Amino acid sequence: MDSEKLIVALLLIAIVFSVITLAITMTTKVVVNPKLPFSETTNTASVVLDIVKNPAKETP
Amino acid sequence: MKSQKLILTLSWIIVITTLLTLIVVFNKFGVITGRATDTGEANLTINTSASISFVDNSVNWGSGSVDETPSFAILDTNGTTAAGTAVINGSWNNETTGLMLRNDGNVNVSVDLVSSKDAAAFIGGTNPAFKWAISNNETGSCAAGIANTGYTDVNTTAPGTRICDDLQYADSNDELIIDLYVRVPEDALGTKGAVITATGTALA
Numbered sequence: 572m573d574s575e576k577l578i579v580a581l582l583l584i585a586i587v588f589s590v591i592t593l594a595i596t597m598t599t600k601v602v603v604n605p606k607l608p609f610s611e612t613t614n615t616a617s618v619v620l621d622i623v624k625n626p627a628k629e630t631p
Numbered sequence: 632m633k634s635q636k637l638i639l640t641l642s643w644i645i646v647i648t649t650l651l652t653l654i655v656v657f658n659k660f661g662v663i664t665g666r667a668t669d670t671g672e673a674n675l676t677i678n679t680s681a682s683i684s685f686v687d688n689s690v691n692w693g694s695g696s697v698d699e700t701p702s703f704a705i706l707d708t709n710g711t712t713a714a715g716t717a718v719i720n721g722s723w724n725n726e727t728t729g730l731m732l733r734n735d736g737n738v739n740v741s742v743d744l745v746s747s748k749d750a751a752a753f754i755g756g757t758n759p760a761f762k763w764a765i766s767n768n769e770t771g772s773c774a775a776g777i778a779n780t781g782y783t784d785v786n787t788t789a790p791g792t793r794i795c796d797d798l799q800y801a802d803s804n805d806e807l808i809i810d811l812y813v814r815v816p817e818d819a820l821g822t823k824g825a826v827i828t829a830t831g832t833a834l835a
Contacts, residue, residue: 574639581642588649595656610681610738610833616688616730618753619824620706620723622815625696 682736683798683831687728690811695723697817706813709764721815729810731768732829734800739774740831742798744809745791747826750784756819760812761785763827765794768806773798782812790830797834 690708697704697720704721708729717725734740746753750761762782767773776796786792799805809827 574635578635578639578642581639581646585642585645585649588646588653592649592653592656595653610679611830612681612683612736612740613828613830614684614688614732615829616685616690616809616827617824618690618811618813618827619822620692620813620815621694621822622754622820623694623696624820625699625722625817627699628697628817 679738680736681833686733687731692723702817704815709810732807734798734805739834742795743791743830744794746785749787753825756816760814762812764810766808768808769804772804
């Protein structure tokens with residue numbers, strides 16, 4: 572095979588490889604998962620007491 | 632002929648480069664050729680869920696009064712006062728356990744604590760006090776940044792005080808205790824109530 576034919580053959584091979592690569596990248600789905608949303612939670616508790624007057628303190 | 636050799640060399644380089652690109656793409660996207668295979672995929676998503684709750688969500692000292700002397704009473708859920716009781720100089724119920732906060736989600740969280748009222752608004756009278764102290768109920772529950780481990784005045788300014796940077800979610804170590812300390816002066820009267828809100832924020 573003379574060098575001109577070899578060059579043509581090599582370029583054809585390169586074109587085929589490029590087309591295959593392009594086809595793969597175009598048809599493959601790349602899914603990027605979004606970052607999970609900011610997550611926050613709250614809960615409450617109560618503190619209670621009743622204050623009454625001490626009768627002993629009312630004594631003058 | 633010299634330029635022909637150059638073109639031939641470049642052609643080889645192009646072929647090798649495109650072949651390498653193809654191999655990289657095959658590897659990256661998992662495309663395998665040369666054998667007959669079929670694959671199935673099982674997908675599931677585990678969402679993180681930030682959730683905290685007060686397992687013990689109430690401290691209720693009931694009704695009581697300040698003793699004749701001195702001029703104030705102390706109510707302390709820690710129960711480690713000098714007199715060995717949770718109530719000193721008063722007739723309220725002994726509350727010997729503070730609030731218990733648990734991380735019942737599946738992600739570690741930071742925790743902020745805020746009170747609806749400060750001492751003056753909650754108790755009133757002359758020189759009242761309303762404080763909290765944070766501790767682990769289980770060893771290592773708060774893996775980092777536990778704060779206010781000694782009695783500290785409650786915070787009423789949102790978002791509150793960051794009491795723990797990293798509250799764990801594993802069942803064996805996911806609980807905090809919030810002890811409460813109240814100083815009741817003799818000139819305070821009436822039914823008193825405050826709400827404490829804990830906010831957990833999921834850590835990345």
